[in-house]
Each structure stands twice: as structure tokens, then as C-alpha cells.
Amino acid sequence: MNQFKWHFSKHHDTDTQILKPMDQSKKLEALRHLLEHKLFSRSPSTSMLLKYLVEASLEKKDLKENTISMELYGKDYADEKSAAHMRVNIYHLRKKIEKYYSTDGENDEIKLEIKKGQYQVEFIERSNDPQLIIQRRRRKKRYFVLAASILLAISLVSLSIYQKKIPVWQPFFSNNKPTTLFIGDFFGIMGTTVTGNTGWNRDYDINNLQDYYNYLERNPDKKEQMSPANYPYVTGLAAIGTMNISRIFHFNGNDFDIRFTSQTSIKDISSVNSIYIGPVKNKNIFLALFNDSNSKFKIDQYTISYKDAAAERDTLINLSIEDGTKYEHAVVSRMKGPNGTEQFMFFSDHDIGVKATTEKFTDIKWIEEVFFKMTEENIEYFTAVFLVRGQERTSLELELLLWEKL
Numbered sequence: 001m002n003q004f005k006w007h008f009s010k011h012h013d014t015d016t017q018i019l020k021p022m023d024q025s026k027k028l029e030a031l032r033h034l035l036e037h038k039l040f041s042r043s044p045s046t047s048m049l050l051k052y053l054v055e056a057s058l059e060k061k062d063l064k065e066n067t068i069s070m071e072l073y074g075k076d077y078a079d080e081k082s083a084a085h086m087r088v089n090i091y092h093l094r095k096k097i098e099k100y101y102s103t104d105g106e107n108d109e110i111k112l113e114i115k116k117g118q119y120q121v122e123f124i125e126r127s128n129d130p131q132l133i134i135q136r137r138r139r140k141k142r143y144f145v146l147a148a149s150i151l152l153a154i155s156l157v158s159l160s161i162y163q164k165k166i167p168v169w170q171p172f173f174s175n176n177k178p179t180t181l182f183i184g185d186f187f188g189i190m191g192t193t194v195t196g197n198t199g200w201n202r203d204y205d206i207n208n209l210q211d212y213y214n215y216l217e218r219n220p221d222k223k224e225q226m227s228p229a230n231y232p233y234v235t236g237l238a239a240i241g242t243m244n245i246s247r248i249f250h251f252n253g254n255d256f257d258i259r260f261t262s263q264t265s266i267k268d269i270s271s272v273n274s275i276y277i278g279p280v281k282n283k284n285i286f287l288a289l290f291n292d293s294n295s296k297f298k299i300d301q302y303t304i305s306y307k308d309a310a311a312e313r314d315t316l317i318n319l320s321i322e323d324g325t326k327y328e329h330a331v332v333s334r335m336k337g338p339n340g341t342e343q344f345m346f347f348s349d350h351d352i353g354v355k356a357t358t359e360k361f362t363d364i365k366w367i368e369e370v371f372f373k374m375t376e377e378n379i380e381y382f383t384a385v386f387l388v389r390g391q392e393r394t395s396l397e398l399e400l401l402l403w404e405k406l
Contacts, residue, residue, distance in 0.1 A: 184278015188229030
């Protein structure tokens with residue numbers, strides 16, 4: 001298929017229409033703009049695949065699975081199982097491109113597109129893209145309906161409960177800083193699984209791209225046997241925690257961004273209010289922030305310790321129990337962040353810990369009538385360790401084991 005898209009220019013003194021090819025420099029500029037976006041800049045393997053497909057399309061190469069794998073990866077994907085792996089990579093690439101042009105790139109002049117069942121990259125003038133025109137009309141209609149629905153809902157909901165300051169949450173809504181919800185994910189590696197097939201693997205000592213490349217430096221013989229996965233892994237706690245926290249933010253007319261911890265640096269946290277929900281065993285960056293801000297509590301990959309020399313108290317709790325369906329330990333910490341920001345952290349290695357703590361700590365009545373009675377004072381900054389109980393992840397209850405005012 002010809003990779004050039006044509007547009008029409010019309011002389012004012014004649015009805016003759018002249019076809020002009022899209023300038024190749026514009027295509028390369030569109031590629032560069034796409035690769036600089038966070039969807040691709042944080043995924044080197046995806047970026048490398050897209051760059052190869054664009055260059056090959058501009059050179060009018062006949063692209064097939066085996067051609068791509070040999071030229072790009074130096075591997076022979078002639079068998080069907082390996083070809084399927086290549087198709088999966090193309091599928092994830094196509095989805096990322098579609099996501100970009102439906103969000104941050106919706107106003108880009110040129111759109112890159114890989115049609116289903118093909119590998120050639122097409123370049124489309126957005127002003128002449130009928131699909132985009134239809135999408136924009138539909139989006140405007142949806143926005144209107146959504147806005148009307150939200151205004152109606154707000155008018156029907158009693159806001160008297162939120163007219164006063166909200167315990168432990170109020171600074172998130174009043175310090176004029178954006179909030180980001182950081183979800184504790186697991187970095188993935190594509191390679192041979194325990195069953196002998198190719199699939200997604202997890203190593204608790206490899207939690208981001210830097211860890212991955214450090215591992216390859218120590219084990220160069222593994223370079224041809226593995227590659228970074230195109231997607232991370234999260235458990236059900238991500239959806240549950242996000243839903244609970246969304247509730248209190250939406251009622252207060254606030255919103256937040258969402259980010260995975262495997263793609264997060266200290267710089268990303270330094271200027272925003274941050275909320276963390278997730279495990280401790282992925283060695284995420286919030287463990288270091290927690291340990292720096294707590295003089296008596298310390299979390300490592302599997303345990304939390306509490307040492308109070310004055311009270312001669314020394315406690316060690318295992319956070320990574322084998323069965324987290326009936327009970328587990330959870331850590332909640334509300335702290336001041338850097339540069340006038342606020343931080344709220346919810347740690348647990350299983351779903352029920354994050355489910356219970358985010359549910360309770362977004363319930364103002366529970367905070368005032370239960371938690372403040374547990375601590376015997378209205379505290380704003382604290383660290384608390386709970387034992388969470390609940391049969392089949394229902395009727396969850398929190399027992400306060402340890403707490404410290406910060």
C-alpha cells in the first residue's frame with residue numbers, strides 16, 4: 001500500500017485540483033513528536049519497534065513478521081508461536097498509538113496509523129480524517145451530557161458534610177498543588193516461563209528499567225533470552241483503592257493523575273501531592289520516603305519494624321503473609337511531603353489491606369468516630385499499622401496494632 005497520503009490544493013482562478021504528496025520531513029517530525037511522549041519515552045522496546053516500522057514504511061519495504069524480527073531483533077520468527085509473539089508486540093504498539101491520538105495528541109496535524117492486520121505505517125492529515133471529525137462531534141456531545149449529569153448530581157447531593165474541614169485530607173484540597181495517585185505495579189520481563197513457553201515473568205529484585213539493565217550488565221549471557229514487557233502488572237487493589245479515593249476527591253471538586261511506581265522518580269513526586277497504594281515487596285520509591293520520615297518505623301521488602309528506646313519497645317511484623325484472603329497487615333502513613341506537598345501512603349501486599357484502609361480513611365464518619373477514638377486524639381500526620389480481617393474479602397475490620405504521631 002502506498003504510504004503517501006495526498007491532499008488537494010485548489011487554484012482560485014480555476015477548478016483544477018492539484019495533488020501534492022505529504023512532505024517526508026513532516027512525517028519524521030510526527031514520529032519524533034510521538035516518541036517524545038511519555039507513552040513511548042518510558043518504553044524503549046516499543047519506541048524502537050515504532051521507529052523501525054516508520055523507516056521501513058518510508059522505504060516501501062514488504063513487512064512481514066519474520067522480516068521485522070530478523071532485522072530488528074536478529075531472531076528467526078518463522079514458526080507460528082514466535083510469529084504470534086511479534087503480532088502481540090504490534091498489537092500493543094497499535095493500542096499505544098491509538099491512546100496517544102485520542103488524548104494528548106488529538107490536535108496533532110499528522111496522525112500515524114497501523115491498520116489491523118498490517119505492519120506498514122500510514123500518515124494521515126488530521127484535517128482530512130473523517131474518523132477524527134466524527135469522534136470530535138461525538139466527544140462534544142458526550143461532554144455536554146456528562147457536564148449536565150454532574151451538575152444535576154451535585155445539586156442533588158447534600159454537601160453539608162463537606163462544608164467543614166475534612167480530617168487528614170483537607171490539605172490535599174487547599175494547598176493549590178496537583179495530586180497524583182501512584183499505583184504500586186510490578187515490572188515485567190518477557191522470557192521463558194516455568195512451563196517452558198514464552199510469557200510475562202516477575203523478579204522481585206527487578207522493579208524498573210534501570211534494575212533490568214543493571215541485571216543485564218551483570219548477566220550479559222541473558223540478553224538474548226529476555227526483554228522488557230510492554231505492560232506492568234497490578235493486582236485488584238489498584239482498582240479498589242482508586243475507586244475509594246476517587247469518591248472523596250470528586251465530592252470535593254478535585255481530581256488527580258494516575259501513575260505507576262515502576263515509571264516514577266523522585267522528581268515526579270517533588271512538586272505534587274502524592275498518594276501511594278500498593279505492595280511493599282516491589283521495592284518502590286515510597287518505601288525510602290516512608291523510612292526517611294519515620295524515626296521509629298522502618299519498612300524493608302517484607303517486614304515493618306518499630307523501635308521505641310524510651311518505652312523499651314521493639315516490634316517486628318511480617319507484611320508478606322502467604323494467605324492474604326482472610327487477614328493481613330496494612331500500613332497507613334500520612335506525612336508532609338517536600339516543597340509544601342502532602343503525602344498519604346497505603347501499604348499492603350494483598351488486596352484486602354488496601355481495600356479496607358482506603359475505604360475507611362475516605363469515610364469521614366469513621367475517621368472522626370472510630371480512628372480518632374483509637375488514637376485518643378485528632379491527629380493529622382501519623383503512621384499506623386493495622387491487622388485487617390475479613391472472610392472472603394468482605395466485612396473488613398481494622399485492628400490498630402501500632403501508631404505514632406509524626
